Amino acid sequence: MAELPVRLTVNGETVEKTAEPRMTLADFLRERCGLTGTHLGCEHGACGACTLLVEGAAVRSCLMFAVQADGLDVTTVEGIAAPDGTLSPVQAAMRDCHGLQCGFCTPGFVMSITALLRDNPKPTDEEIREGLSGNFCRCTGYQGILAAVHQAAETA
Amino acid sequence: MTETATAPTPPTRYTGSRVPRVEDGRLLTGHGTFVDDIQRPGMLHACFVRSPFARALINEIDASAALALPGVHAVFTAADLNPDVHEQWYSSYGPKVPDTPRPPLASGEVRFVGDPVALVVAENRYIAEDAVELVEVDYEPLTAVADYRDAQTSGILVHPKYPNNVAGGLAGPPPQVVEAAFASAAHIADETFYQQAYAPVPMETRGMVVEWSADTDELTIWAATQTPHEVRAFGARLLGLEPERVRVLMRDTGGGFGQKVVPMREDMCVMLAARKVPAALKWIEDRRENLMAAGQARHEHGHARIAFAADGTILAAGIEHTQDIGAYPTPWPVGAAAAVGLLFPGPYKVPLASWSTTSLFSNTAGRHAYRGPWQFESVARELLLDIAARDMGLDPVELRRRNMISRDELPYPNPAGMPPYDHSSPLETFELALKMLDYDAFRAEQAAARAAGRYLGVGTSTYIEPTATGQEYYACEGAVLRVAPDGRMTVIVNGGSSGNSLETTVIQLTADALGVPFDNVDTIQGDTAVTPFGSGTAGSRSGSATAGAVGEAAAALRAKLAELASPRLGVPPEDIEVADGRAQVRGSGQSSGQSSGQSLTYADLAGPDGVEASATYTAKAPMLWSNATHVCTCEVDVVTGKVTLLRYIVGEDVGPMINPNIVEGQIAGGTVQGIGGALLEHMVYDEDGNPLASTFVDYLLPTTTEVPHIEYGHMETPAPGPGGHKGAGEGGAIGAPPAVINAVADALSPFGVKITNLPASPAALVALLTEAGH
Known part of the structure; x- marks a missing residue:
């Protein structure tokens, strides 16, 4: 199948590559850009593991084609910590609160929480639970994750 | 020591x-470095052709169109891979157990929807999936054993060598041992409980990259696994290689919970095929495959009985257990089921016990290990104790207090054939968890709510589990x-x-x-x-x-x-x-x-x-005994059947904790998996053996909107092992389902509703309420 040019910004860097029209944004980032932090847990938009930011909006990258991101600004989990490696408040809170175990769903949660707190810096517990109900975790029972969102909201 | x-x-x-x-x-x-993050020079990608039928003969496989697709390297069938199997057995059981069949690819007959029939190898995953669609398999569909409960009477055999679809059975003390106690009992609780199929469902599916180096006879495997050394040993045996020629690497594995404890059929295929292709071969399972074919657990029923004296003292207990093992269980499932019978008496003073277990094939995904594989013992016992208490007019907590083992009574014999219980604190964690709840205050709150037309319930579940086996x-x-x-x-x-x-x-x-x-x-x-x-x-x-x-x-x-x-x-x-x-x-x-x-x-x-x-x-001790009590409160909407969990308390004893964060994380993760099993998760098959829950739209995992805040109460009774530490990984998944079901049943007790079938889905609860005349 013919490949089309794709030009986008990923974590602040301009990326110019090609992709088949059917290649998902997730696969494009993982295979063409070497950014394997975006994980695929279901490939049908249910589990949220592949969540990233497109033009600032939290998006499931398994449901978007790379060619649809042409000309857009994408932020992946690799672009969340400070350039010197300092964890973002969300990442630090996840670590402090034991918000991750196997770490496979974690990038999706980091991205969803980052977007959630940007849009609603002081969410209620109910708003947090609603906001994260599209991200699955099978290890933590969500206990540490929910605690981390509260902590990140309080320290921000 | x-x-x-x-x-x-x-x-x-x-x-x-x-x-x-x-x-x-x-x-x-x-x-992180998960298996799908591995890239190798020229790496090829594998994808399976899987059966759309629960049971069918394979007349012919035509791969010509698939092979003609540019980018396709090979299509392997059973004839290509299965003869290369050198030895196939798991170290934990050894080669001598009467293991169930486990061919890499289906040969002659498919035995469940998802049964791997052929393996396509292509230059990328997209082309491999295209090619899978082009492999023409001529099937002759046959009637399937879709439900293991029909397996002994259907006249259909999943595997021809197993009459009545019985893979095997084990038994402890026979029913005669307890008959006199039952004959003299003031009260007998006697129910058959059924638990639906559910599964570990790790967020990272299964996967493997295998690279064969023909020049040096070396095999390198990157695996999503819980047991790198077993993958090496198994792979070496499978291919007839010296173990030293096989290297297994894993850094991050995205959850296992038993599903990744030993290599399965697809892993065998990838290992076998890797020697026939010119570069590393990657297989990453997709979610549909994972829910359809990686395997199932928990699917079983048991006829459970407990005999009581007039004062509620337990005189004897017995269980006849039957489990679904699907078509291709991994590993041998018969032996593991014994733990259901052995642990059925639980942390109670039970003088006499009898048990038996039977493993039945069906045309469904194979049974595999899952976090507390024997947890049905707790489901059956704890549900039965609540039913007994209600029938006897006793508070379920009071009934348990009269029978539960306390720390100062240890060691205490297990009547079913286990070594004596020791170094644990069943009654102490029970009282701790009830105190954290303020049980009496909850009962008062419940009474007030009922008067106002709201239905609250409380359920407990107490178990003792052998960990860190010797x-x-x-x-x-x-x-x-x-x-x-x-x-x-x-x-x-x-x-x-x-x-x-x-x-x-x-x-x-x-x-x-x-x-x-x-x-x-x-x-x-x-x-x-x-x-x-x-x-x-x-x-x-x-x-x-x-x-x-x-x-x-x-x-x-x-x-x-x-x-x-x-x-x-x-x-x-x-x-x-x-x-x-x-x-x-x-x-x-x-x-x-x-x-x-x-x-x-x-x-x-x-x-x-x-x-x-x-x-x-x-390890020198045969086992280290961990124990816990789960206490759950809930509200049930008696119109919609929706269950809302209110408080969730775990009083537990895993000995001195190495890291309390990690212990609590294990408890929480297991508990929420158990909540999922009690209320949501269900690997449903239709009457023809078609899986109906092979996406996350149909297979419902708990999310942030369903889970309660979990409260922990720790007790630390050291075990006779290093540091006194005991195991903490599985207990949550054992204790949660009965605590949740008991809470729901308690909430609905004014209606005379009895829950003996899991899960307690809204539809199931509405049906029970309707049946009860509500």
């Missing part, structure tokens, strides 16, 4: 504290401890962490054993070329086993350091104490880490080559 009493033990600094995890930095920033294969764990020339330490163990936090755990243990700062210790895990043997993360064993391995390797290292220090300190090695990061003459009282004429740091002793010591720990 005497070893730890005589060896110099450094003061504990990290064990028992909430040390942040070393794994987190890479995982939070997207720099059974031969799982008893072993090796460790290597290395001091670098600059004094930095490295601890090397097998690993197999799939979220179990084993890196942090062994660094804590090592830092304490050698008296060095946590940040001065690194760990290497998950590479069979450099790690000693260990049997992986299974059976709630890793905390205890790695504590044993690190402890023994540290003792060996201290002895070596004392020998090295001896000529320089001018005293014999036995007069040298190695602790707190230094070797010094016993009793000379130097401050930590400072060298002087009387004291040398590890860096002083390491020299240019460093110092290293290794040891293999073998």
Whole structure:
């Protein structure tokens, strides 16, 4: 199948590559850009593991084609910590609160929480639970994750 | 035990504290290494052609169109791969058990929807999936055994060599042992409980990259696994290679919970096919495959009985258990089921018990291990106790108090054939959890709510579980401890962490054993070329086993350091104490880490080559008993059947905790999996054997909107093992389902509703309420 040019910004860097029209944004980032932090847990938009930011909006990258991101600004989990490696408040809170175990769903949660707190810096517990109900975790029972969102909201 | 009493033990600094995890930095920033992150030069991609029928003959497979697609390298069928199997058995059971069939690819007949029929290899995953669509398989559909409960009467055989679809059975004391007690009982509780199929569902599906190096006869496997050394041993046997020619690597595995404890049929196929292709071969399962074909667990029923004296004292208990093992269980399922019968008496004073278990094939996904594989014993017992209490007009808590074993009554015999219970605290965790709830206050709140037309309920579940088995294969764990020339330490163990936090755990243990700062210790895990043997993360064993391995390797290292220090300190090695990061003459009282004429740091002793010591720990106790009580409260909407969990309390005893964060994380994760099993998760098949829950739209996992806040109450009764630590990995998944179901049943008790079928879905509850005339 013919490949089309794709030009986008990923974590602040301009990326110019090609992709088949059917290649998902997730696969494009993982295979063409070497950014394997975006994980695929279901490939049908249910589990949220592949969540990233497109033009600032939290998006499931398994449901978007790379060619649809042409000309857009994408932020992946690799672009969340400070350039010197300092964890973002969300990442630090996840670590402090034991918000991750196997770490496979974690990038999706980091991205969803980052977007959630940007849009609603002081969410209620109910708003947090609603906001994260599209991200699955099978290890933590969500206990540490929910605690981390509260902590990140309080320290921000 | 005497070893730890005589060896110099450094003061504990990290064990028992909430040390942040070393794994987190890479995982939070997207720099973990999961199997799908592995890239190799020229790597090819595998995808399976799977059966759309639950049972059918395979007349013909035509791969010509698939092979004609540009980018397709090969299409393998059973005729290509199955004859290459050299030996196929699992180390935990050995080659002599009467194992069930396990061909790599289906040959002649498919036996469940999802049964792998052919393996397509292509230059990328997209083309491989295209080619799968082009493989023409001529099937002749046959009537299937869609439900194991029909397996003995349907006249259809899943495997021709197993009459009535019985894979095997085991039995403990026969029913005659308890008949007199039942005949004289003042009250008998007698129910048949059914539990639906559900599964581990790790967020990372199964996967493997296998690279064959024909020039050197070496096989390298990158795996999503809980047991790197077992993948190596199994792969070597499968292909007829020396184990030393097989190297297995894993860094991050995205959850396992039993599903990744041993290689399965697809893993066998990828290993076999890798020798027939010119580059590394990657297989990453997709979610539909995972829910359709990776396997199922929990699907079983049991006729459970308990006989009571007039005062509620238990006289005898019995269970006849039957489990679904699907078409291709992994590993041999018959033996593991014995634990259901053995543990059915639970942490109660039960004088007599009888049990039996039967394993039945069906044309569904194969049964495999799942976190507390025997948990049906707790489901059946704890549900039956609540039903009995209601029938006897007793509060379920009071009935339990009259029968539960307390710490000061230990050791206490198990009447079903287990060694006696010991070093645990069933009644104590029960009272702790009830106190945390304020049980009497809840009962008052419940009464007030009922008067207002709201239905609240409380349920408890108390279990005792054998962890960290001393059974031969799982008893072993090796460790290597290395001091670098600059004094930095490295601890090397097998690993197999799939979220179990084993890196942090062994660094804590090592830092304490050698008296060095946590940040001065690194760990290497998950590479069979450099790690000693260990049997992986299974059976709630890793905390205890790695504590044993690190402890023994540290003792060996201290002895070596004392020998090295001896000529320089001018005293014999036995007069040298190695602790707190230094070797010094016993009793000379130097401050930590400072060298002087009387004291040398590890860096002083390491020299240019460093110092290293290794040891293999073998568990001596047959098992370490962990126990817990789960207490759940809920509200049930009696119109919609919706269950809202209100409070969730776990009073537990896993002995001294190495890291309370990690223990609580294990409890929470297991508990929420159990909540999912009680209320949501259901691997449904239709009457033809078609799976109806093969996406996350149909297979419902708990999310943030369903889970309660979990409260923990810790008790620490040490076990006769390293550090006194007991296993913590599985208990949550055992204790949660009965606590939740009992809470729901308690909420609905005014309607006379009895719950004996799981899950308690809204539809099921509405049906029960309707049946009860509501």
